[in-house]
Amino acid sequence: MDFEKEYEGRFSTRYEEHIQNMTRLYEITGNLGDGKAISETYPQLKQTSAEDSAYEALLVSLYYAWNEVSECFIYGQYQAVIVLCRSIAERCLKLQFIKVTGGLPAGRMLGNLIQQGTGIIDQNILDLASLLGPPGNDRAHGLLETAEPEVAIRGGKERGVEVLSPSTYLIFPYRGEAEHAIERAHQILKATCG
Numbered sequence: 001m002d003f004e005k006e007y008e009g010r011f012s013t014r015y016e017e018h019i020q021n022m023t024r025l026y027e028i029t030g031n032l033g034d035g036k037a038i039s040e041t042y043p044q045l046k047q048t049s050a051e052d053s054a055y056e057a058l059l060v061s062l063y064y065a066w067n068e069v070s071e072c073f074i075y076g077q078y079q080a081v082i083v084l085c086r087s088i089a090e091r092c093l094k095l096q097f098i099k100v101t102g103g104l105p106a107g108r109m110l111g112n113l114i115q116q117g118t119g120i121i122d123q124n125i126l127d128l129a130s131l132l133g134p135p136g137n138d139r140a141h142g143l144l145e146t147a148e149p150e151v152a153i154r155g156g157k158e159r160g161v162e163v164l165s166p167s168t169y170l171i172f173p174y175r176g177e178a179e180h181a182i183e184r185a186h187q188i189l190k191a192t193c194g
Helices: 004-031 035-041 056-075 078-101 110-117 123-141 141-145 150-153 175-193
Strands: 159-167 168-172
Touching: 004 056, 004 175, 035 078, 056 078, 056 110, 056 175, 078 110, 078 123, 110 123, 123 141, 123 175, 141 150
Parallel strands: none
Antiparallel strands: 159 168
């Protein structure tokens, strides 16, 4: 198999979409998720650490998660963006618990962290995280497909649509949800690691 030819056939037609997504990512977050931008926008994040602690491991994992979510957004992998943004919120809440209390609470899933964070973690961070829970759970567990099959088949409640002509459209499933997710995850990261 000629993988270069396969790659060219699969992705060359999406070049303009990738550039549009890169532009949109920058409009939303002010960065493109590359190493230099991560270090400037979220200076507490780290590429590596010699310390053996949950706090340091979270800083490193958040660095790579933001890089990955940015690339997924650029390449139009919107469902992955939504799930990973939820994960970023959960990791940031864990980081905040360690910062503020010195440890993690008993319940370590996003919903539990949000509940237990009231009065401990900044309410704005908790509110943003709570907005990432439902779409992240929906994409991770296929909830929309069973609750609202028609909406799932159409590509979500906020799918992207590009009109090419009066009778031709490009559909970008879950694009709108991904834009909201990446904006919220960026705000959470900025508040916790900026």
